Amino acid sequence: MNAPPDSPLLALQRATHATLHVLATELADLGLTAAEINALANLADGRPHTASELAAAVGSRPTTLTSVVDRLERRGHVTRGPRPGDRRAVQIELTDSGRAAAVTISEAVAGLERRALDGLSPAAVDGFHQVVRALTEVRA
Amino acid sequence: MNAPPDSPLLALQRATHATLHVLATELADLGLTAAEINALANLADGRPHTASELAAAVGSRPTTLTSVVDRLERRGHVTRGPRPGDRRAVQIELTDSGRAAAVTISEAVAGLERRALDGLSPAAVDGFHQVVRALTEVRA
DNA sequence: CTGCGATCTCGTAGTATCCGATATCGTAGA
DNA sequence: TCTACGATATCGGATACTACGAGATCGCAG
Numbered sequence: 285m286n287a288p289p290d291s292p293l294l295a296l297q298r299a300t301h302a303t304l305h306v307l308a309t310e311l312a313d314l315g316l317t318a319a320e321i322n323a324l325a326n327l328a329d330g331r332p333h334t335a336s337e338l339a340a341a342v343g344s345r346p347t348t349l350t351s352v353v354d355r356l357e358r359r360g361h362v363t364r365g366p367r368p369g370d371r372r373a374v375q376i377e378l379t380d381s382g383r384a385a386a387v388t389i390s391e392a393v394a395g396l397e398r399r400a401l402d403g404l405s406p407a408a409v410d411g412f413h414q415v416v417r418a419l420t421e422v423r424a
Numbered sequence: 425m426n427a428p429p430d431s432p433l434l435a436l437q438r439a440t441h442a443t444l445h446v447l448a449t450e451l452a453d454l455g456l457t458a459a460e461i462n463a464l465a466n467l468a469d470g471r472p473h474t475a476s477e478l479a480a481a482v483g484s485r486p487t488t489l490t491s492v493v494d495r496l497e498r499r500g501h502v503t504r505g506p507r508p509g510d511r512r513a514v515q516i517e518l519t520d521s522g523r524a525a526a527v528t529i530s531e532a533v534a535g536l537e538r539r540a541l542d543g544l545s546p547a548a549v550d551g552f553h554q555v556v557r558a559l560t561e562v563r564a
Numbered sequence: 565c566t567g568c569g570a571t572c573t574c575g576t577a578g579t580a581t582c583c584g585a586t587a588t589c590g591t592a593g594a
Numbered sequence: 595t596c597t598a599c600g601a602t603a604t605c606g607g608a609t610a611c612t613a614c615g616a617g618a619t620c621g622c623a624g
Contacts, residue, residue: 292541292552293443293533294465294481299560300440301483303433306562317610318581325434335572341434343441348612350573355610372571372620393433400562401432404554411551412432414544420439422446422540457579458612475603488581490604495579512589512602566624573618580611590601 292415303396310392314385319344319352321389324361327378328386334373361385432555443536450532454525459484459492461529464501467518468526474513501525 304318311321319342326341327333335353339346353376356362361382367375378386401409444458451461459482466481467473475493479486493516496502501522507513518526541549 291465291533292537292549292556293447294462295553295556295560296436296440296443297462298481298483299556300436302560303436303562305483307433319611322434322437325431336570341438343438343445344611345613346572347574347614351611354573366620370571370621374572393431396562397432400558401555404558405551407547408551408554409432411545411548412555413435414548415541415552416432416435416439418540418544420435420442422443422536459580476601484580485582486603487583487605491580494604506589510590510602514603568621568623570621571619573616575616576614578612581609583608584606586603586605588602588604590599592597592599594595594597 292419296416296419306396307389307392310396311389314388316385319348320356323349323352323356324378324382324386325389325393327362327376327382328390330378330383332367332375332377334367334375336373338376356382432559436556436559446536447529447532450536451529454528456525459488460496463489463492463496464518464522464526465529465533467502467516467522468530470518470523472507472515472517474507474515476513478516496522 307321308318314321316324322342323338326338333341335346335349338353339349342349353362353364357364359381360379363377363379365375365377367373447461448458454461456464462482463478466478473481475486475489478493479489482489493502493504497504499521500519503517503519505515505517507515
């Protein structure tokens with residue numbers, strides 16, 4: 285199968301869907317959706333983020349993130365507060381339960397990556413990052 | 425930017441969102457959504473596909489595809505018909521207008537890929553494909 | 565203190581996605 | 595032949611995602 289080399293973009297989307305689905309299945313206990321998982325994973329470093337930063341990190345618009353953060357806040361996983369020094373920006377921070385969830389997510393992500401990338405050469409992984417980065421920065 | 429090497433999975437999702445958005449912007453004239461574009465791109469080889477095959481190709485469930493194909497059919501881009509020899513399966517084929525749209529999409533995809541991958545080594549692209557493929561096939 | 569740009573939220577609308585149930589079809593087995 | 599079982603796709607209903615435009619709040623320059 286997969287006789288033709290297959291467009292990088294199509295392969296990319298397939299991989300995204302597939303990994304997202306695996307992750308959602310593994311993390312079903314948390315009761316989180318894909319977007320929420322993605323947001324928490326990007327918050328996992330513990331640094332506070334603004335809505336804009338987070339939107340850029342997950343690849344969506346700030347408006348989209350509002351509802352996601354709403355739900356995360358309602359569940360007590362994050363808090364919203366003004367950023368000291370610039371009260372326009374909203375600072376999104378993990379709570380204790382949010383940090384716990386983020387750790388679980390990070391471990392699942394790391395485990396999945398380990399399983400997938402086990403037999404591959406570092407050069408391949410490096411090439412992957414180069415391509416992904418180039419694709420992310422492409423403009424219309 | 426990109427100070428930390430950043431998880432492959434997060435980078436993957438970011439790239440998917442970014443490229444999808446660029447594509448949707450470029451192809452706004454067609455009046456198609458991301459899922460529809462994805463489906464047409466996967467049908468672009470002209471071969472007939474079944475709903476299951478197409479679902480696997482785009483990375484979603486057959487139920488999800490039904491509504492997408494519904495819309496494509498209503499717009500006259502595809503036809504549904506029974507597959508000769510197995511009337512359970514539904515054969516999805518491009519119409520003339522669907523083929524035209526698919527060509528436009530393929531060109532946009534190819535152009536985007538060319539722009540993004542221009543300066544990169546073939547080895548990097550090869551590594552990208554290896555990683556993406558491994559990620560796609562990972563299991564829970 | 566006035567205007568302008570930045571940042572976020574809210575309202576609204578259309579899609580996407582899935583689960584469970586159902587209908588149709590193919591195939592193996594009695 | 596006919597019956598049971600697996601495969602395939604659709605339908606109904608529910609939830610979430612995503613975006614756009616409008617509005618609110620705030621920082622900053624003059």
